[in-house]
Amino acid sequence: VTLSDTPSEWYIYNNNNGSDATLLDIAPKVGSAAITDGTIASWNFFGGYAAGKAVGYWDANDDNSAWRLYDPKALVKSSVEALAAVDPSAAATANNAIDAASDETGYAAALKAFRQALDGHQVRFANTGRGAKNYLTLSTAFTAGATETVNAEDVFVLNYHADNDNFSLQHAVTGRNLGNVPNWNQAIPSTTSDATRYDLQSNDKNNTISLRNVSINADKNYLHLASDKVNVVRWEAGSGDANNASTWTIENADDIDDSALLAAAQRRFALLPTPGDLGEQLGERTFTDEVDGLVEKLNNNEALTLEEYQQLLSAHADNRFYELNMPKKGMFFKIKSNDGTRYVTANGATDGAAWQLKTTTDSTDEGTIFGYDGSHLVSLSTGRAVYLKGDSKAKLADYNETNFDTVEFGTTPDNKYAVYVKQ
Numbered sequence: 001v002t003l004s005d006t007p008s009e010w011y012i013y014n015n016n017n018g019s020d021a022t023l024l025d026i027a028p029k030v031g032s033a034a035i036t037d038g039t040i041a042s043w044n045f046f047g048g049y050a051a052g053k054a055v056g057y058w059d060a061n062d063d064n065s066a067w068r069l070y071d072p073k074a075l076v077k078s079s080v081e082a083l084a085a086v087d088p089s090a091a092a093t094a095n096n097a098i099d100a101a102s103d104e105t106g107y108a109a110a111l112k113a114f115r116q117a118l119d120g121h122q123v124r125f126a127n128t129g130r131g132a133k134n135y136l137t138l139s140t141a142f143t144a145g146a147t148e149t150v151n152a153e154d155v156f157v158l159n160y161h162a163d164n165d166n167f168s169l170q171h172a173v174t175g176r177n178l179g180n181v182p183n184w185n186q187a188i189p190s191t192t193s194d195a196t197r198y199d200l201q202s203n204d205k206n207n208t209i210s211l212r213n214v215s216i217n218a219d220k221n222y223l224h225l226a227s228d229k230v231n232v233v234r235w236e237a238g239s240g241d242a243n244n245a246s247t248w249t250i251e252n253a254d255d256i257d258d259s260a261l262l263a264a265a266q267r268r269f270a271l272l273p274t275p276g277d278l279g280e281q282l283g284e285r286t287f288t289d290e291v292d293g294l295v296e297k298l299n300n301n302e303a304l305t306l307e308e309y310q311q312l313l314s315a316h317a318d319n320r321f322y323e324l325n326m327p328k329k330g331m332f333f334k335i336k337s338n339d340g341t342r343y344v345t346a347n348g349a350t351d352g353a354a355w356q357l358k359t360t361t362d363s364t365d366e367g368t369i370f371g372y373d374g375s376h377l378v379s380l381s382t383g384r385a386v387y388l389k390g391d392s393k394a395k396l397a398d399y400n401e402t403n404f405d406t407v408e409f410g411t412t413p414d415n416k417y418a419v420y421v422k423q
Contacts, residue, residue: 013042015066023066043067070204073098076107079202080114082209086158086252090117112165115200119160122172122253124150125211127225129245134229136211136248138171140271142317144178144188144232146225152264155253159194166214168194172256173264175310176317181213181221181234188213188223188232192314200250205240208247212237222246258306265309272316282333285322285415291315324417326409329374334363338416343368346379346396355396357386377407377421388421 008028015023025042042065044058058065076098084091094114101107125136127146135154139145147154155172169178176190178198199212211223213234224235225245238247277284287295294308304312315321327333335344342359347367349355360368369380377386384396387405397404410418 012069013060015060018061018066020066022068024068025060025065026067027060068204072104073101073107075202075204076111078204079111082202082207083114083118083200083250084207085250086118086121086123090114093117115165115167116160116162118158118167121158122155122256123158124154124251124253125156125248126251127245127248128242129225129247130227130229132229134225136223136232138174138176138190139187139230140268141187142174142176142190142313144190144223146229146232148229152256152260153268155256155261158200161194161197164197164214166197166199168196169198169211170194172253172261173268173310174313174317175307176314178213178223180215181223183234184220185226185233185235188234190317192318201237203238203240203247206242206247208238208240208249210238210246211248223248262306262309265306265313269309269312272313275322278322280325282325282327282331285324288315288320288323291321319413319415322415324411324415327372329372332369332371332380334368335370335417335419338412338414344370346370346382346384349379349382349396355384355398357394357396372407375406376404377419386421394421 011027013025013027015021015025027042041057042060044056044065046054046056046058046064060066077095080091080094080098091114094110094117097110097113098107101110127134127136132148134146134148135150136156137145137147137154153173157170157172159168159170159177160166161168170176171178171190174190176192177194177196179189179191179193179196181188196213196215199214201210201212202208203210213221213223220234220236222235222237223232223246226233227245235246238244240247275285278286280286286292291312294304294312297304297308312321336342337359342361343363343365345358345360345362345365345367347360347365348358349367362368367379367381370386371378371380378384379386379396382396384399385401385404386394386407387397387401388394406422408420408422410420412418
């Protein structure tokens with residue numbers, strides 16, 4: 001379908017090939033050719049109805065070929081009514097402004113002012129698509145989840161952003177925001193960043209909304225209550241019907257005060273697992289600098305604020321709570337493979353083998369012991385340093401080599417050591 005200065009005539013039919021009588025089909029006025037075999041070709045959002053998708057023709061149906069005609073004023077009022085429970089006074093002000101406006105620009109300005117007035121309010125998002133009433137929450141894995149229990153854990157803060165007239169959705173207990181939707185039918189992550197934005201999109205039906213992730217331009221980027229009634233995943237938009245699992249209603253939760261949020265944060269923190277490898281030795285973990293001071297306060301029975309508990313919770317969620325103890329100058333140790341079955345050894349690293357390091361399963365091999373002088377890794381059995389040359393593999397340096405390479409240590413995503421030989 002293309003735009004033209006030449007007027008075109010169109011037929012608008014009741015939904016010709018679908019089950020929803022409230023939907024319409026839009027077809028070209030070409031006489032009897034518009035209807036063939038009881039069906040019509042209707043305007044169709046090719047490839048779904050996300051922003052930027054083209055409009056073409058396809059068989060009439062309930063999905064991408066189905067349309068509704070809207071009164072712009074009524075549509076804007078519907079958006080206000082869907083969110084009115086958050087702030088009824090602001091909703092009344094918005095409706096008065098809409099009534100006073102004379103065009104769509106005025107309607108849009110009134111709606112934007114209303115959405116801005118919702119900034120900072122605490123809310124709950126409810127879903128009845130799986131029978132019982134479930135509320136959006138953040139799971140113990142810090143991903144979007146659902147619960148039938150009404151408490152502080154299902155409270156979110158609406159943070160309005162004027163740059164795109166949308167919201168970041170911040171979990172009130174943890175302080176974490178819902179992140180961008182991942183792949184289809186996968187759980188929604190959380191993040192400390194508020195850069196991810198959601199539109200509280202009116203379904204224009206039953207005062208319901210769809211929660212649309214607008215930070216990514218894709219279709220099917222809505223929050224949906226999974227069939228297990230535990231996880232909230234990426235799915236299609238809501239229909240507005242009570243039995244639709246992508247349909248949500250919003251409730252005010254400003255009555256949940258900071259003391260209730262603090263108590264919930266304390267309970268959540270108390271449930272965090274403690275690793276079995278805490279200690280000061282190599283291969284063991286200690287607290288990171290980010291949390292060490294807060295943990296010390298807890299150990300001294302000092303009270304933490306809600307914000308401090310949120311800092312601890314996010315450090316755990318993002319794997320920043322513990323860190324491996326790094327080798328220190330003067331230490332001797334062995335280097336094992338990631339699966340723990342083999343050791344790096346200098347045994348067999350000879351002139352004929354270009355001094356290249358080997359691996360072994362023999363834990364008693366003296367060649368597996370290396371010393372760290374603060375900058376270099378030195379083989380105990382040979383006294384030679386580990387180094388690289390050009391694109392060579394890790395090897396032992398010649399005795400007359402003076403330009404040794406430095407060695408640095410880090411961690412892998414699965415909390416194992418990484419050893420970097422740097423030229």
